[in-house]
Amino acid sequence: MTVTSVVILGGYGNFGKRIAENLAAIPGIKIIIAGRCAKKGGRLCQQLAAQGANATLEAAVLDIYQPEFVAKLRALSPELVIHTGGPFQGQDYRVPEACIAAGCHYIDLADDRRFVCDITALNEKACAANVLIVSGASSVPGLSSTVIDSFSNQFAQLDSIDFAIAPGNQAERGEATVRGILSYTGHPFMVFSDGNWVHQYGWMSPRRVQFGDKIGPRWLANVDIPDLELFPKRYTPVRTVRFQAGLELPLLHLGMVFMAFLAKCGLVRDWSVFTRTIFRLSTLFQKAGTDMGAMQVNLSGLDWRQQVKQIRWTLYAENGVGPYIPTISAILLAKKLIAGTLDSRGATPCLGLYTMAEFDQEAASLGIYHKTETHLG
Template identity: 40%
Template sequence: MPRSRILLIGAYGQFGRRIAVELARDDVDLVLAGRRLDRAQALAASLAGDARLETARIDVEDGSLASDVAALAPTLVIHTAGPFQQRDYRVAEAAMEAGADYVDLADGREFVAGVARLDAQARARGVRLVSGASSVPGLSGAVVAAHASRFAELHSVESAISPGNRTERGLATTRAILGYVGRPFPALVDGRRRDVHGWQSLRRIRHPAVGTRWVARCDVPDLDLLPHRYPSLRHCDFRAGLELRRMHFGLWLGSWAVRTGLVRDLSRHAKPLLHMSEYWLDAGSDTGVMTVDLAGTGLDGAPLRLRWSVVAREGSGPQIPATAAVVLARRWRIERPAAGAGPCLDLFRLDDFMAALAGYPIDAATLVV
């Protein structure tokens, strides 16, 4: 088996940096890449571990992308340079042309589902292309898969994410969220598919670790992928929220401005809105929570409701969306993946994911509710 040679694009970004820290511990060749070579070099100088580190300048918008990737001869390309809602598949195609497997951290609904259009080409090339190795659908899908066997019929999946306000935030993630605020998108709600709107349909979630948090609807890949994967589902929903109510409800008001046509696109204002949010970085907490609620009929025929939750303390929340790519990279060193292209579903077990987070102040639990 050839030595793993991993090209990490966006290596010095919010999630790329966390992946780099983990993979630098492994006995691999790790190429840290991005548009700014100086930042990649600074990151390399800060890392310790068994990996052989290199740096490279890679701009995913350059016409030379395919040749630049091929020149580095990777066996795996990890793409973290979002927002993916505005990307095409040129990085995945460049990886495929170079004979490399590919993983991205996309959470854009159409982008993640659309990677399957490359399936025939990936099979012909003998490589694996995976989109959505993030909190959704990577982790959320693993949670549902881990608990689905407890149901005779699974009827409902509702997920929510609420990061702590003092947790690091990035511009790409901000742009991705603002891109669907106030906009309609389809979801399976109470047995029928209908349009809902981004950052509306407010709801409160309660968790002992964080108290009460407000959340609102978001457009994510799960809304298509989970009903397809589990045909018995009659309800599939996803919400997210900001810990500080002034920020959460401010964005909710912004969603109405978009919905009524007063504002065309909030994502155009991502930089000033992100800068504004940083005025309140000292408020709130550094503890985030993700919940996945599953409901249906248990194996005994009685109604069953479960809540799986993960709590990330000390600002460790961004480690969660960075972990699926690490799990896949390590697994594929031992066992070659089947060739093809598709979303990040059924590719790792929940236990493997949580084991990769050992050592971080992150804990998960499942309760019957």
């Protein structure tokens, strides 16, 4: 069955507007831009219409925390809901549960570890309703797992997965993303390292990693994401899974490391309560740095000849297109549902639902590209 009606929650936000812009080119569907502000939703509808949108566009007021949310969502009769309204840290499953009750598919861009990993708790209900519930349709674990899947058959034994994201400082960012990061800054979380589960602390363990000639070295630090829990199971017998991210400007990055140290020492309990102030301060540096971002995946293990093999895959986003990357997984899945080519049902993290070739086709129009380096011995 094809999808003809799509609700985008947070549809005028940093990620939602990019999804809406992309899907608006599809004729024969209706896109409802939903959020708490009717003016912002209506303004985006007008902008997309002026740009030649083929889809029918509407705006709707929806607040997921209001008691009437479920009734209002059902009244819109969506066949697919794309939830971009982060941060997902601390959110419950009221939105996917409402979608199951309404008999519609659901995709989100969550990067919160518990939200994404535990979405399988809704699997039985989703199957019974014949709908697909996907969490984490974003850079992680959607794109990251697709990249690893594309190389996994080159390894007889995959020992280590070490990957990172380094956005450009000038790239547009949302307050919700900042709040999510601050929520675990300086707090412990479990990672799989050398065959054991150990503690790491958010935004600590700083290091500089080379991202190639165009971008150069960038500072990175520990970030808690669903992949750290999902990948040791998905890519068994991998022994180490490591993920870090960073800020382009050393002043801001190392400032975050210091903030993490204060939280680890117990001097600050939760940095996320200062999100608005920190976000506003960060905008003072918006014109510094570059608009170039990158994502890198490093895999190491043994090939089928039992030789040591290392693969480095690096994705590049120039000219400020970096914020589109977290949206591509959701866009791909939405287009598959709209076309009726995605038959999966149930509730699952975004793993194995699209291919690298499909990603490349979508990313090419944005000027996003990647290169692969392979080393033996």
